[in-house]
Amino acid sequence: MRDLWYNSSMNTATENMVGKLLEPVFQTLPANVARQIVDLEADEAFQQRVEFLARKSNEGELTPQERDEYDAYVQAGDVLGILQALARRTLQHAPS
Numbered sequence: 787m788r789d790l791w792y793n794s795s796m797n798t799a800t801e802n803m804v805g806k807l808l809e810p811v812f813q814t815l816p817a818n819v820a821r822q823i824v825d826l827e828a829d830e831a832f833q834q835r836v837e838f839l840a841r842k843s844n845e846g847e848l849t850p851q852e853r854d855e856y857d858a859y860v861q862a863g864d865v866l867g868i869l870q871a872l873a874r875r876t877l878q879h880a881p882s
Contacts, residue, residue, distance in 0.1 A: 804868050812872040817880040823873035826866065835859075 812820070828836070839856040842848045848856060 801864075801868060804865070805872060808869070808872055809875075812876045813879075815873070815876050817877060820873040820876040820880070824870055824877065826870070836863075 836856075836859050839848065839852055839859065842852060843856055
C-alpha cells in the first residue's frame with residue numbers, strides 16, 4: 787500500500803498550529819474513520835502527474851501554470867500528511 791506523498795513545504799510552526807487546531811476533532815473521531823484517513827492513497831494517474839511535475843521542477847523546467855499546479859499538490863500533500871498523522875495518533879489512543 788502506498789501512502790500519498792508527503793513533501794513538507796509547511797514550516798514546523800504552521801504544522802504545529804494546524805495540528806493543535808484539529809486535534810480536538812480527531813480525539814472524537816471514530817476509529818474506523820481515522821483508519822480510512824490513514825489508508826488514503828493517491829490513484830496511479832494522480833501519483834504519476836505529481837512525479838512528472840516533481841521531475842520537471844527538479845530540472846527547472848516547469849511552466850508557470852505547472853508551478854502553480856505542483857505547488858497546489860505539495861500544499862495538499864502537506865495538509866493530508868498532518869491529517870494522517872493526527873489519525874494515526876487517534877488510532878494509537880483508541881480503545882482496543
